[in-house]
Amino acid sequence: MKTTARVAALVCSSALILAGCGERSDDSNASGSETPTASESTSEAPKEDHPDYKACMVSDSGGFDDKSFNQTSYAGLQNAEENLGVKTAEVESNAPTEFADNINALVKQNCNSITTVGFLLGDATLAAAKKNKKVNFSIVDFAYDKAPANLKGLTFNTAEPAFLAGYLAAAKSETGVVGTFGGLNIPTVTIFMTGFVQGVEKFNEDEGADVKVIGWDPESQKGSFTNDFESKTKGQSSAEEMITQGADIIFPVAGPAGLGGLQAAQDNDVWGIWVDTDGCVSAEEYCDVLLTSVMKGMDVAVEEAIRAGANDEFDNEVYVGTLDNGGVALAPYGPNADIDDELDATIQDLRQQIIDGEITVG
Structure with a gap:
């Protein structure tokens, strides 16, 4: 069993970020992580201004405060609002039966980009993308053999x-x-x-x-x-x-x-x-x-997909986060x-x- 005496953890702000090596203020050894935080990835580039572009998101049933994949993905949407000057909207899902309706609700809000969060939204996202070809869709943790031109999978080799x-x-x-x-x-x-x-x-x-x-x-x-x-x-x-x-x-x-x-x-x-x-x-x-x-750097991947859409550079090539590219x-x-x-x-x-x-x- 663990014998090390517990001490008060010295950590940075509880705001959700993907902490890279050395960002956390503690006395622990660093593990050599090189995953970029959203703030790191965007601070090096000039801020953009896309006031007419609306980026939206649908959560899995865990909600945006799950301290895990929904919350990290949502941070990407928030960062896009701050760094790209886009408008945003989001809908939390309480059950899988709500996925399709939640996506359609955002389509009706004239979203230019809709990101869905989680493997379980795969079918609903594909159906919506096929029906709404002028909307850019991204999905966290899912990829398709043949995705429509307006649908991008964001995956991670965790x-x-x-x-x-x-x-x-x-x-x-x-x-x-x-x-x-x-x-x-x-x-x-x-x-x-x-x-x-x-x-x-x-x-x-x-x-x-x-x-x-x-x-x-x-x-x-x-x-x-x-x-x-x-x-x-x-x-x-x-x-x-x-x-x-x-x-x-x-x-x-x-x-x-x-x-x-x-x-x-x-x-x-x-x-x-x-x-x-x-x-x-x-x-x-x-x-x-x-x-x-x-x-896994879901926040970075989400923001980059939104940026591509806002700049008319969106494509359906699957993103795969790895140790090599810093995505995990x-x-x-x-x-x-x-x-x-x-x-x-x-x-x-x-x-x-x-x-x-x-x-x-x-």
């Missing part, structure tokens, strides 16, 4: 940083058992879990160890799921069950439900690893038990993680091997 998180977890585990669970058994969730398992397997191979992962089997594609992204109680229950099985590190991939996993980690003095954004920023109340977070990253280590220089150097070496194609993940 298996890459999750691999690094898995290796780190295996190295830090004292019980030899680590756990992961998801919200739903869908590709944008299981890609994290598969990368995590592969990272643990790499550690076992390198060190002759036998760290076990409970909660996900990439071979059978079966594992532990809360079957929603909203219930913190379900997430807490899933994590507590894993902790009773010996897991001393919990990796929830379940949006707001995953916060229950971090609560269980905090209550039981074990480690947690967060997803989508730097948990020490977006969920700072759990920073003291975080080893790191697996981040491992967050700085948590303030109590106590990662020694040797382990940090190994993580950096593995990161470079993935970028160079020497290690294939996913």
